[in-house]
Amino acid sequence: MDKWSFGFTMTLVGIGGTFITLGLLILLINIFKRLFPVRSDRGSLK
Amino acid sequence: MFESVVAGLSGLTHGVSFLVTQGLPNVIMLGVGGVLMYLAIRKGVEPLLLLPIGFGCFLVNIPLSEVMDTGGILKFLYDVGISTEIFPLLIFIGIGAMTDFTPLLENPKILLFGAAGQCGIFLTLLLALSLGFSQLEAVCIGIIGACDGPTAIYVTAQFAPQLLGPISVAAYSYMALVPIIQPPIMHALTSPKERVVRMEVPRESTVSDRTRLLFPIVVTLVTGLIAPKGLPLMGTVMLGNFMKESGVVQRLTGASENEIANIVTLFLGLAIGGTMEGHVFLKPETLAIFGLGFVAICVDTVAGVLLGKLMYLLSGGKINPLIGSAGISAYPMAARVVQMMGQRYDKKNYLLMHAMGANTGGQIGSVMAAAVMLSVLKGMGLI
Numbered sequence: 001m002d003k004w005s006f007g008f009t010m011t012l013v014g015i016g017g018t019f020i021t022l023g024l025l026i027l028l029i030n031i032f033k034r035l036f037p038v039r040s041d042r043g044s045l046k
Numbered sequence: 047m048f049e050s051v052v053a054g055l056s057g058l059t060h061g062v063s064f065l066v067t068q069g070l071p072n073v074i075m076l077g078v079g080g081v082l083m084y085l086a087i088r089k090g091v092e093p094l095l096l097l098p099i100g101f102g103c104f105l106v107n108i109p110l111s112e113v114m115d116t117g118g119i120l121k122f123l124y125d126v127g128i129s130t131e132i133f134p135l136l137i138f139i140g141i142g143a144m145t146d147f148t149p150l151l152e153n154p155k156i157l158l159f160g161a162a163g164q165c166g167i168f169l170t171l172l173l174a175l176s177l178g179f180s181q182l183e184a185v186c187i188g189i190i191g192a193c194d195g196p197t198a199i200y201v202t203a204q205f206a207p208q209l210l211g212p213i214s215v216a217a218y219s220y221m222a223l224v225p226i227i228q229p230p231i232m233h234a235l236t237s238p239k240e241r242v243v244r245m246e247v248p249r250e251s252t253v254s255d256r257t258r259l260l261f262p263i264v265v266t267l268v269t270g271l272i273a274p275k276g277l278p279l280m281g282t283v284m285l286g287n288f289m290k291e292s293g294v295v296q297r298l299t300g301a302s303e304n305e306i307a308n309i310v311t312l313f314l315g316l317a318i319g320g321t322m323e324g325h326v327f328l329k330p331e332t333l334a335i336f337g338l339g340f341v342a343i344c345v346d347t348v349a350g351v352l353l354g355k356l357m358y359l360l361s362g363g364k365i366n367p368l369i370g371s372a373g374i375s376a377y378p379m380a381a382r383v384v385q386m387m388g389q390r391y392d393k394k395n396y397l398l399m400h401a402m403g404a405n406t407g408g409q410i411g412s413v414m415a416a417a418v419m420l421s422v423l424k425g426m427g428l429i
Binding site: 001003004006007008009010011013014015017018019021022023024025026028029030032033036037038 | 151154155157158160161164165167168169171172175181184185250251252253254256257260261264265268269272273407410411414415418419421422423426428
């Protein structure tokens with residue numbers, strides 16, 4: 001693989017992979033916030 | 047008798063004669079070590095790292111020093127902690143234990159700033175390739191743009207150990223220079239109207255203890271499935287955070303963020319300093335690496351602010367684009383810069399909480415970007 005194919009592959013997959021993974025985490029955080037709202041905590045932990 | 051005295055005395059003059067005859071690189075690097083220690087002591091520039099790095103650099107450049115030879119103290123520290131990648135990972139446990147992800151969990155979408163803040167990595171990688179660095183060297187140089195010292199060390203120690211000294215020093219130096227590098231870019235890219243946007247702070251937390259506790263588990267699982275080569279990095283950060291949020295291992299949490307992190311930081315700094323031997327360090331590549339590192343931090347900031355402007359438009363003016371610049375891993379310095387800049391234009395504007403969220407997003411983003419790169423390299427069969 002020549003260096004430019006390597007560079008552009010790393011750039012595209014790298015930026016894309018990072019954005020997609022963090023986007024997935026945003027989705028999951030929102031789901032967890034709905035599943036476990038603040039009031040459900042009382043008396044459950046700590 | 048006389049001959050043995052002369053022979054003995056000559057043993058005491060070897061160092062000086064080496065310095066005079068072929069020691070110019072050592073002299074220069076003794077000066078560099080001195081500058082690093084000066085910056086740490088008098089200017090407060092990342093003193094926990096730059097002081098031991100500076101002293102390690104000083105030790106290794108004293109002529110005929112054997113500290114980096116087999117059996118030498120710095121070589122031992124290097125072999126034990128850096129070649130094995132244990133030191134950066136132990137530091138990551140401490141970082142996880144010190145980090146509060148609540149501001150990020152309050153407003154999860156600002157995690158995207160943590161992705162935008164890594165764009166400098168990839169542009170720098172392309173620039174490094176164009177300057178003739180090999181593929182793996184370019185990846186390691188690009189990682190300076192993660193603004194994350196342990197990640198840079200972890201990746202470089204694996205794939206370009208010959209560049210460890212300049213890349214580590216560049217990464218830590220630019221992290222410390224964030225308050226100088228970022229403000230002009232933030233000012234240039236934002237309009238007066240955008241800079242004074244006030245962002246709401248919720249009166250009560252919307253994040254439950256369960257969510258905080260599950261967050262490190264979910265992040266480890268998801269990122270580990272997507273980019274398994276980066277699991278040691280993300281796993282150790284999240285282990286530290288999980289211990290903190292669990293609240294049941296306060297002694298381990300305390301040790302991780304204090305004693306272990308402090309001891310490892312000392313050893314890590316000394317070992318990195320040991321890689322800065324004059325004849326190895328003083329090359330044109332070192333200057334190129336410092337230049338590329340600067341470009342990387344600038345591009346990170348530009349990308350973060352531009353994403354901030356996009357989110358300002360999409361949110362109907364509710365998001366201040368300045369917080370985009372905090373999507374890098376320099377924590378909490380980048381968030382403090384946003385707060386300072388926000389108050390420069392409106393003294394009653396408090397952006398700190400949102401900036402902290404973006405900044406912790408930057409910590410996750412930087413590790414994720416490195417993890418993705420490692421997994422892509424593995425996928426390409428290059429490692």
